Amino acid sequence: MKITAFPLTVLTAGLLSLLLSACEGGKVLTPRKSQAGEIGQQYEEINPRKTLFGEGGFQLGGDGKGKSGVDQGGGIGVNSYLWRATLDTIAFMPVTSADPFGGVIITDWYSPSETPLERFKLNVYVLGRALRADGIRVSMFRQTYDNAGNWRDAAVEDDAGRKLEDAILTRARQLRNETRMQDN
DSSP, rough: OOHHHHHHHHHHHHHHHHHHHHHTTTTEEEEEEEEEEEEEEEEEETTTTOTTTTTTOSSSSOSSSSSTTTBBBSSOOOHHHHHHHHHHHHTTOOOOEETTTTEEEEOBBBOOOOOOEEEEEEEEEEESSSSOOEEEEEEEEEEEOTSSEEEEEOOOOOOOHHHHHHHHHHHHHHHHHHHHHHHO
């Protein structure tokens, strides 16, 4: 009986992939320095699943839920719905810095056309991976232009930051609901 090259190649590839898949999920041990009183070589288990993107890893698709089952959204360091909602909500302001892994967005000073003698600046912090009301914090700064030609710090309305947080949360919920509707 003569065996042709094609079936032999397919058989070899299949056996090789079966062999390599058997290595998945095993414990990885690495030598460590001996402590006082220990006899023989000591090993410690290392976790091969620790990655740059955290416990859940980077997700290009999927349901956006980590091992805990919490709706986290996306593969960035913070909740992607809150992140996108924040960018949507403050899109009228110039963004100076945006760090999706740290969850910090800093805007430059912005003067509304209705009030050119005052300007605002925002620091927005997305605080976690879950879409929750306490997952966003907004720090708002205000300055007014005085008669001497200088910008002076001024008080911000007490509830201005909270109103912006509420607008961001509302937009984040809309984005999450739109995503769920598309998945169904």
